[in-house]
Amino acid sequence: MATEKINLTAPEEPVGTIAEDAQTSSYETTNDTDVDAYHAQMSESFADEDAALAADEAGLDIGEETAEEEATQPANSDDLSGLSESELVALFAEKVESEPVQTLRPVVEAIKIAFYKLHRAKVEAERKAFLEAGGNEEAFTPSADADEIRFKELFALYRSERDKHIAELEANKEQNLKLKLAIIEELKELINSDETMNTTFARFRELQQRWKEIGLVPQQNVKDLWETYNLYVENFYNFIKINKELRDLDLKKNYEIKISLCEQAEELTLETQIVEAFRRLQKLHDEWRETGPVAAEFKEALWERFKEASSRINKRHQEHFESLKAEQTKNLALKLELCEKVEALVARPIVSRKDWNKASEELLEIQKVWKTIGFAPKRDNNRIYERFRAACDKFFDLKREYYAGQKSEMEHNLALKSELCAEAETLAMSEDWKRATDELIALQARWKEVGPVARRHSDAIWKRFRAACDKFFERKAQHFASVDSQHEENLKLKQALLEEMRTADIKAGGFEAIKAFQRRWSQIGFVPIKFKDALQKEYKAIVDGMFATLRSSERDRSINRFRERVTTMKGSGQLRSERERLFNKVRQMEQDIATLENNIGFFSKSKNADALIADVREKIERTKRDMAEIIAKIRLIDEQEANA
Numbered sequence: 001m002a003t004e005k006i007n008l009t010a011p012e013e014p015v016g017t018i019a020e021d022a023q024t025s026s027y028e029t030t031n032d033t034d035v036d037a038y039h040a041q042m043s044e045s046f047a048d049e050d051a052a053l054a055a056d057e058a059g060l061d062i063g064e065e066t067a068e069e070e071a072t073q074p075a076n077s078d079d080l081s082g083l084s085e086s087e088l089v090a091l092f093a094e095k096v097e098s099e100p101v102q103t104l105r106p107v108v109e110a111i112k113i114a115f116y117k118l119h120r121a122k123v124e125a126e127r128k129a130f131l132e133a134g135g136n137e138e139a140f141t142p143s144a145d146a147d148e149i150r151f152k153e154l155f156a157l158y159r160s161e162r163d164k165h166i167a168e169l170e171a172n173k174e175q176n177l178k179l180k181l182a183i184i185e186e187l188k189e190l191i192n193s194d195e196t197m198n199t200t201f202a203r204f205r206e207l208q209q210r211w212k213e214i215g216l217v218p219q220q221n222v223k224d225l226w227e228t229y230n231l232y233v234e235n236f237y238n239f240i241k242i243n244k245e246l247r248d249l250d251l252k253k254n255y256e257i258k259i260s261l262c263e264q265a266e267e268l269t270l271e272t273q274i275v276e277a278f279r280r281l282q283k284l285h286d287e288w289r290e291t292g293p294v295a296a297e298f299k300e301a302l303w304e305r306f307k308e309a310s311s312r313i314n315k316r317h318q319e320h321f322e323s324l325k326a327e328q329t330k331n332l333a334l335k336l337e338l339c340e341k342v343e344a345l346v347a348r349p350i351v352s353r354k355d356w357n358k359a360s361e362e363l364l365e366i367q368k369v370w371k372t373i374g375f376a377p378k379r380d381n382n383r384i385y386e387r388f389r390a391a392c393d394k395f396f397d398l399k400r401e402y403y404a405g406q407k408s409e410m411e412h413n414l415a416l417k418s419e420l421c422a423e424a425e426t427l428a429m430s431e432d433w434k435r436a437t438d439e440l441i442a443l444q445a446r447w448k449e450v451g452p453v454a455r456r457h458s459d460a461i462w463k464r465f466r467a468a469c470d471k472f473f474e475r476k477a478q479h480f481a482s483v484d485s486q487h488e489e490n491l492k493l494k495q496a497l498l499e500e501m502r503t504a505d506i507k508a509g510g511f512e513a514i515k516a517f518q519r520r521w522s523q524i525g526f527v528p529i530k531f532k533d534a535l536q537k538e539y540k541a542i543v544d545g546m547f548a549t550l551r552s553s554e555r556d557r558s559i560n561r562f563r564e565r566v567t568t569m570k571g572s573g574q575l576r577s578e579r580e581r582l583f584n585k586v587r588q589m590e591q592d593i594a595t596l597e598n599n600i601g602f603f604s605k606s607k608n609a610d611a612l613i614a615d616v617r618e619k620i621e622r623t624k625r626d627m628a629e630i631i632a633k634i635r636l637i638d639e640q641e642a643n644a
Contacts, residue, residue: 046371046389048113050120053386058148060112060155062105066166080114085122085147088115092154101161108158115151170218177217180225183207187232204236212290226289234293248295255294258302261287265309269316278317281310325377332376335384338366342391346398353406353452356399363395407454414453417461420446424468433476440469483526491527494535498542506546514546555629562633566640579637582630589627596620 080088092111095104123142130140186207190200217225237251261284268284271277294302345363350356376384420443427443430436453461501517509516527535569575596616 046367046385048117050117050389052113052116053382053389056382058116058152060152062108062159062162066102066169080110083114085115085118085145085151088118089147089150089154092151092158096154096158096161101158101165104158104162108155112155115147119145119148169216173216173218176214177221177225179214180211180217180229183211183214184229184232187229187236191232191236208233208292230289230293237293250292251295254292255298255302257291258288258294258306261291262302262305262309265306265313269309269312274313274316274320277313281313285310328375328377331374332380332384334373335370335376335388338370338373339384339387339391341366342388342395346391346394350398350402356402359395360399363392367392409451410454413451414457414461416450417447417453417465420450421461421464421468424465424472428468428471428475430472431479433479436472437476440472444469487526487528490525491531491535493524494521494527494539497521497524498535498538501539501542501546504546506549511550514543514550517546518543551625555625558629559632559636563636566636575637575641579634582634582637586627586630586634589623589630593620593623593627596623 080091083091088111092108092115095107095111099107122145126142127137127140131137187204190203190207211229265281265284268277268281271280288306293299342363345359348359350359370388375381424440424443427436427440447465452458497517497520504513504517506513521539526532566575569578596619600613600616
């Protein structure tokens, strides 16, 4: 995550500018508006899941799919993209009015998802506008939607018709069961009938036709019912005394039909769409059951052939659904893991913009992974998505609350930066270059310490501050560019003065001559910085030499004056007392020198050691010079006494 990067350091030398523009950091530009953008992005990415969840929450659950609906071939789905809510409602009404209810389930599901994708987007936009207007989110209530009300009415009508159809279907199945059981009873009676062969066989054909025309029966009765029916059909062929030619003709016809069914079943084993193959196989089995018996010598072989093809299809169908189930179970485990990761993010303590943005990036990656995972088992799919969505919503709710709490801080930061801008604008016109430079550098340091401001103010406030700083340093650069020539002239003047000082008779001029040179040097202005140190070093060396020369001359004069005093004191006791006084003074100086030399060891541990040591060494040298002068005076006294 990037942090606010502002390089505002200006050099202390004559020219300086701000070298780097402000870079608005990502945490500074991430606010509650961006949280809504993140939220909108998720809503777009998971629009279908959200729509399905919203429809369920609105009570628009169709219910379990019936066997009849599962077996129904889905019609070519209408292109619902680009349709408005009202157009989807109109399409729904048309479908409910014109198409059989048992065929509508796929199209109703598609229309429902398409409608609630639009409806959720509209509600979300309404919520956002409500919040931007200062409303409390807890107080938000979507406005009444006439299209949704009409959609719910149509869905209730569809459910009612579907439930009615299912109830009628179940009642018909029970009635069909009774009718087929009655046909079996008629078959029983037919076997024991004394009617003529032609009449009996005609009745048998009529019963077969009636059996085929009767619809579905309850699933739990299908197997027993078919086995009973088939038993009595075979009994009819076995026990009734009918014309052999007619019987053989019928058996041959049934044989041909069952051969065709075997071939069709075998073709289905090559079908790539296993679900479709299985559905068509069920119809072949219905037709097999409805077809009469074949000759005994073909019965077992035909059934084994048909059963073998059926078994292959059933095995593929079972493997397909077991694989699908395993994959969906795996998908459920993967989605459960992602839910736990998002919930862990929600539970994580997050206290900074940087951490919020890092967590947001993690969440977006989790959402991307979720989109790559297929469906979970049907009974769990909506439930696991609801958990995932709830965790994501909680995360963004917490993030929104965090940035709402940062709003006052950003406003405070804006006020602080505005004050810094005002101070910089005042300094921008200053001609006190050193003071203003120092103060601007201090302002720049304070600017870096102030936190971010709202994105809508960030660029403008930075440009204002930058402009003030640039203005000052541009003026400073222009000023010092104008004095460069003066610095060169000052260099020439100081070099000429140094040459004059080297050749001066300092003994004749004395200390007053030195002071005059010093005044002239200080009156000459600045020189180019690259010559400053060397020139100053040369100047100091010459001045030190002048003082050394004068001190030496003064010492000579002092010795000469003392020699004259000694001559006048010759033969008196004053010489002895003077020598004693001077000797004691030498002893004291030796002690002072020892003390000073000892102090150098202590000063070496000090922060300002170099300056302190240099000062002490100068005192030692000065004391040694004074001591040498006194020793010279003592020698003069000793010479005078020796000559007496």
